[in-house]
Amino acid sequence: MKSALITAVAAFVLYLILTVGTGNILLWSSAEIIAGVFLSIVAGIFGRKLLFKNEDYRMLDPVRWLYFIAYLGPFLFAMAKANIDVAYRVITGRINPGIVKISPNLKTDFGITMLGNSITLTPGTLSVEIDEKTNDLYIHWINVKHKEPEIEEICNGFPKWIRRIAE
């Protein structure tokens, strides 16, 4: 019940963003709002088993969203660095690849997903496989320096941020 309600609210926010600029009640017309309420209730009923599958509501805390927005700064910086790194490697063709393993010790599904996607978008690393039980990540590293790397070397301090956001 609670999960259906929260899913419906999330869907309603997306619907409002899609139909912005149609009328006078703030930015929306009354017909759009009524239709949006109905449609998002339907979407909440059909999508309730997926969005909060583990009955885990810790992402509803607004402080975590503020941390998430603050996280975008270092993330975009690391992403720009990654692209310059890849540019260097495309032009010179100098690679030294390998697959290494790190243990970030993150518990939640959302946290490990965020870390995996952040790693994929940042310098020289690509998440290949995930151990379902221990949440260990296997990472393809384009320029292997050590065979048993520290977490800091690969993740740019992302796990600290993600622990604050998602745990």
Add this chain to the structure above:
Amino acid sequence: MIDTVIYIFLAVGVFFNGLGSFGLIRFPDVYTRLHASTKCTTFGSIFTSLGVITYGFYHWHVDSASYGVLAIHAFIALLALVITNPTGAHAIARAAHRSGVYPKRAVVDKLKEKGDLSD
């Protein structure tokens, strides 16, 4: 002034998109190609879309309200792109490793040493 900003965004985007596509030809195996294509094309598409979003917001201020809708819808498309693209890359890399394509010239392969991971 605002035109210059848009030109810079578009130029950066085109440069990184070209780099990603060129790396697709140049690199030797699947994983390094994924590095080039995923990172560079996502970054380049972010910048070209930012050009469009800046254009939309600027003309929203100047001309008419429909340009604001253009900017917002472009932002939603960009958000969906940023969420789905690394996930697709992860799925391809995992499938490639499981189907027996191993990285060429690899110094270390911890995943192969560990053997098959059961779900």
Add this chain to the structure above:
Amino acid sequence: MKKYVALAALLVVSGFFLLSAIEMHSFGSPAEEDMDRYFIENAQEETSTNNVVTSIVFDYRGFDTLGEATVLFTAVVGVSLLFRRLRK
């Protein structure tokens, strides 16, 4: 032998296709039909719809959509019946 006959037939048909594609009316200037002009001019007032394509699909040519729905239903029933044999 049969293969060569098929190849000759394919060559003839493709020659016709390419010739008619080149001899078509030039790209970008279609022959105007009265029907299309009527739809474009009157669809907005008659059905109060901004999207002319939707008004044609669901209003002016609704029978096409009815046929489409029938075909879709038949396909679903066909797939369902085909795989029901496996249930056993």
Add this chain to the structure above:
Amino acid sequence: MIETFFIVAIFLLIFMIFGVIRIVLGPTAPDRVVGLDTINTLVIAVMIILGAAYDEVIYIDVAIVYALLSFVGTLYIAKYLEGDLE
């Protein structure tokens, strides 16, 4: 400004040819999927750019549909390559 958008679109289309070359050459199936994925991203970028170039807001909806759905096909091919499609 409009001309610039069209020129950017032409550049992105030319980069798409590299993806097609990878689909044609690619020795293994994962290489071809990488090419397809690159073409997906570039097509979405071209759609956003052309939507601004035509000055039509409604066209961006197509780009949203594509961005949401284009990786479903990639996932199917990836799962087939993993070998445990049920």
Add this chain to the structure above:
Amino acid sequence: MIGNLPFVACAVLIILGLYTLIFKRNLIKIVIGLNLVQCGVNLFLITLGYKSDSIAPIYTMAGKEEMVLPTPQALTLTSIVIGLATTALILSFAILIYKHYKTADASKVRRLRG
């Protein structure tokens, strides 16, 4: 400059599909050919209604400009969904034929029948 290249592209797509239908014997490949023919027909219908320097048939701005012809677009819309449904039906037949005869080759299936 572009000439009649779009019509030629439609013709090439349909010819490729016909070639596949006639000369290939794998069932899945035949369905791929059928799909190519369908792509060519859809592209032909859309190209037939295109008018240069005109907008999509949707009333968005106040001033009326020239619009492309809407009827071919409406026909194509139904054609796409029907194409997917028939493709699914044919592929289901292909799966069942493979299970029954242990081959996906159309000529071998014909030989095994008698």
Add this chain to the structure above:
Amino acid sequence: MIEEIIQIVVLLIIIVTAIMAVSFKDLLAAVISLAATSLLLSLEFYILQAPDVAIAEAGIGAALTTAIFILAIKGTVREEEI
């Protein structure tokens, strides 16, 4: 003028990928080429001012056609036996 260059490039890529879809012996590669064909066909509809058809082709061509073909290949064989 510029739009015509865009259309020429898109049509050429469509024809190349269609030829690839016919000529690959590996059916998985043929399906990947077919997916690329329908992807670019959707872009061509977009340029030809038909956004309705482009949305339909995007939803059906990008996701569902590929899915159905992959399921069918899984149900039969991957290689074309000739």
Add this chain to the structure above:
Amino acid sequence: MMSKIVRTITNILYSSILIFGFYIIMHGHLTPGGGFQGGAVVASGIALVLIAYGYDTAKDWIKKSNLSILESIGGLAFIGVAFLGIGTTFFYNFLANSGTLFGNPTVIGINPGDLNTAGVLPLMSWAVGLKVLAGLGSIILLMAYGIKKGDEK
């Protein structure tokens, strides 16, 4: 069943795809879209859940019997709305510009915000949308079922 990253992204995207498909069906008479397109988008969402979780888990969440009921409702509603206009002709748009339900004239513009327009078109759009989403979704579920049964033999 695919990896944990893909499953989490599926959880996030599924409700977004649902609401976006409903948006496309709802605004079919104002912006590009309509029954076919929105139904195809929602069916793709069903395909996404099917691939991310596998057939055994997905069939508990998306019941084939519910889909067949939806398809019947869609088909019957389509024909029923068509019969309602039989006073003039089959498929007559008797609600347009009548001033009652769905009877307002449409203002020209990008998504003008008044959804109470266009006569029977929104009803038909919803009917066809339900039919297409149920039909395509059940086709893909049935094909996955057929593959699975074939492997066991």
